[in-house]
Amino acid sequence: MLTEVQIRLVKGTVPLLESAGVAVTEYFYNRMFNAHPELLDIFNKSNQRSGRQQFALFSAVASYAQHIDDLATLREVVERVANKHTSLFIQPEHYDIVGHHLIATLKELAPDAFNTEVADAWTAAYAVLAGILSGREQQLYTEKRSATGGWYGPRPFKVISKTMESELVCSFVFAPVDGQPVLDYLPGQYLGVKVKPALASNIEIRQYSLSDQANGQTYRISVKRETLPQPGLVSNYLHDEVKVGDVLELLPPAGDFYLQAEPAPTVLISAGVGLTPMLAMLETIVAAGRNTPLWFLHACENRAQHSFVSRLHTLAQQQDNLQRHYWYQQVTTADLKTGLVSAGLMDLGALKDQLPLPQGQFYLCGPAAFMQFVKTQLLQLGVVATNIHYEVFGPHQAL
Numbered sequence: 001m002l003t004e005v006q007i008r009l010v011k012g013t014v015p016l017l018e019s020a021g022v023a024v025t026e027y028f029y030n031r032m033f034n035a036h037p038e039l040l041d042i043f044n045k046s047n048q049r050s051g052r053q054q055f056a057l058f059s060a061v062a063s064y065a066q067h068i069d070d071l072a073t074l075r076e077v078v079e080r081v082a083n084k085h086t087s088l089f090i091q092p093e094h095y096d097i098v099g100h101h102l103i104a105t106l107k108e109l110a111p112d113a114f115n116t117e118v119a120d121a122w123t124a125a126y127a128v129l130a131g132i133l134s135g136r137e138q139q140l141y142t143e144k145r146s147a148t149g150g151w152y153g154p155r156p157f158k159v160i161s162k163t164m165e166s167e168l169v170c171s172f173v174f175a176p177v178d179g180q181p182v183l184d185y186l187p188g189q190y191l192g193v194k195v196k197p198a199l200a201s202n203i204e205i206r207q208y209s210l211s212d213q214a215n216g217q218t219y220r221i222s223v224k225r226e227t228l229p230q231p232g233l234v235s236n237y238l239h240d241e242v243k244v245g246d247v248l249e250l251l252p253p254a255g256d257f258y259l260q261a262e263p264a265p266t267v268l269i270s271a272g273v274g275l276t277p278m279l280a281m282l283e284t285i286v287a288a289g290r291n292t293p294l295w296f297l298h299a300c301e302n303r304a305q306h307s308f309v310s311r312l313h314t315l316a317q318q319q320d321n322l323q324r325h326y327w328y329q330q331v332t333t334a335d336l337k338t339g340l341v342s343a344g345l346m347d348l349g350a351l352k353d354q355l356p357l358p359q360g361q362f363y364l365c366g367p368a369a370f371m372q373f374v375k376t377q378l379l380q381l382g383v384v385a386t387n388i389h390y391e392v393f394g395p396h397q398a399l
C-alpha cells in the first residue's frame with residue numbers, strides 16, 4: 001500500500017499533469033510506440049490522432065491519483081475500464097510497459113517537479129492502480145474462459161449473414177468457425193472485433209454492441225458506416241470488404257452497460273446507431289415475457305436512416321406494453337401521419353404524462369451531446385441520476 005507521504009506527493013503533482021495536457025500525452029505515446037511498435041495493434045489510431053484516447057488514459061491516471069486513498073469510489077470506473085481492456089485483450093505485461101513510459105515521460109518533461117521522491121511515489125501509485133485493473137481483468141478472463149461457450153483471446157468467426165438495416169447501418173451475424181457454442185452476454189454488452197483492413201498499417205480492434213438477444217450460437221452486430229470528418233477505417237472495411245463466408249476474429253462479450261436484472265418500467269432511448277444495445281435489451285425483455293411498461297424512443301436524421309423500423313413494428317404488434325416514439329430531423333407528411341414520428345429533436349416533456357416518471361429505469365445511447373441533452377431533460381422531469389444508465393461509443397465521457 002501507499003504511505004501518507006506518497007499519496008500527498010502524487011496528489012500534489014496532479015494539477016501539473018492536468019495542465020500539461022496534450023503535449024505530455026503525445027510525448028508519452030510517441031515514446032512508448034517507438035519502443036513497442038507491437039502496441040500499435042492494440043490502440044485505436046484514429047482515436048489517437050483525434051486526441052480522444054490520449055486524454056482518456058492520462059485523465060484516468062490523474063483522477064485515480066486524486067482518489068488513491070479512497071479506492072471504493074473507483075469501483076465503477078475500474079469495472080468500466082477493465083471490461084474495455086478485456087475487449088482489447090490487454091495483458092499484465094502491457095502494464096509494465098505503460099507504467100515505465102509514463103514515469104519516464106514525467107521525469108523527462110518535468111525533472112524539477114518529478115524528483116526521485118515524487119517519481120517513486122508515482123511508481124508506487126501506478127503499481128496500485130495497475131494491480132487493481134489487471135487483477136479485475138484476470139478475473140474477467142477466467143470467468144469468460146470457463147463459462148459455457150466461453151473462450152480466451154481472439155477466436156475465429158465466419159460471417160453468416162450481412163443485412164442493410166437502413167441507409168448507413170449494416171448487420172453482421174457471426175458463427176464460430178469451430179462450430180461450438182458461444183458465450184451468453186447481458187443485453188447492452190459489446191464485443192471486440194479484430195481485423196486488418198487493407199488500408200490499415202496495423203491490426204485494428206473496435207467494440208460493437210450486440211444488437212440481438214443472446215442465443216448461444218451466433219452473435220449479431222450492426223455497424224454504421226462512419227464518413228465524417230473522414231471515412232472510418234473499420235466500419236467502411238466491414239461495409240465494403242467483408243463478405244458472407246469471410247472469417248474474422250472476435251474477443252468475448254464485455255461491458256458494464258446492461259439491462260438491470262430487476263424487472264422495472266424501462267425506457268430505452270437512443271439516437272442514430274446508438275439503438276443497437278437498446279434492441280438487444282428490447283428483444284431480451286420481450287423474449288422473457290416481462291410485463292412491465294416498456295418504451296422505445298429513438299431520434300435520427302430521417303426515415304431512410306432509421307434502422308430496424310419493421311422489427312419494432314412487429315414487436316409492438318406482439319407486445320401490448322411496448323410504446324414507441326421517434327424524432328426525425330427531416331420529416332415527411334407520411335412520417336407524421338403514422339402518429340409515431342415528431343419533427344426535430346427528442347422532446348421527453350411532450351410524453352411526460354405517459355412515461356414512467358420518476359421511477360423507471362432509463363437507458364441512453366447515442367452521441368455524447370444527444371445523451372447530455374436527454375439526461376438534462378430527465379433530471380428536470382424528476383428522474384434520479386442513479387436510474388439513468390448510458391454507453392458512449394468511444395472513449396468514455398462523463399455526461
Ligand SMILES: Cc1cc2nc3c(=O)[nH]c(=O)nc-3n(C[C@H](O)[C@H](O)[C@H](O)COP(=O)(O)OP(=O)(O)OC[C@H]3O[C@@H](n4cnc5c(N)ncnc54)[C@H](O)[C@@H]3O)c2cc1C
Pocket residue numbers: 044046047049050190206207208209210221222223224225226227228229230231232233234235236273276277391392393394395
Ligand atoms: C462500447 C462501444 C460500443 C459500440 N457499438 C457500436 C455499434 O453497435 N455500432 C457502431 O456502428 N459502432 C459502435 N461503436 C463504435 C465503433 O467501435 C467504432 O468506433 C466505429 O465503428 C468507428 O470505427 P472506424 O474504424 O470506422 O472509425 P475510426 O477510423 O476509428 O474513426 C473514428 C472517427 O474518428 C474520425 N477520424 C479519423 N481520423 C481522424 C483524424 N485524423 N482527426 C479527426 N478525426 C478523425 C473518423 O472520421 C470517425 O468519425 C461502439 C463503440 C464502443 C466503445
Ligand code: HEM
Pocket residue numbers: 039042043044047048053056057060061064080081084085088090094095096098126129130133394395396
Ligand atoms: C493503470 C493503467 C491504466 C489506466 C488507468 C487506463 C485507463 C483507461 C481508460 C480510462 C480508458 C477509457 C475507457 C473507456 O472508454 O471507458 C482506457 C482505454 C484503453 N486503454 Fe487503458 N488504462 C491503463 C492501462 C492500459 C494498458 C496497460 C494498455 C495497453 C497497453 C491500455 C490500453 C487501452 C486501450 C487500447 C484503450 C481503448 C482506447 C480507445 O478506445 O481508443 N491501457 N484505459
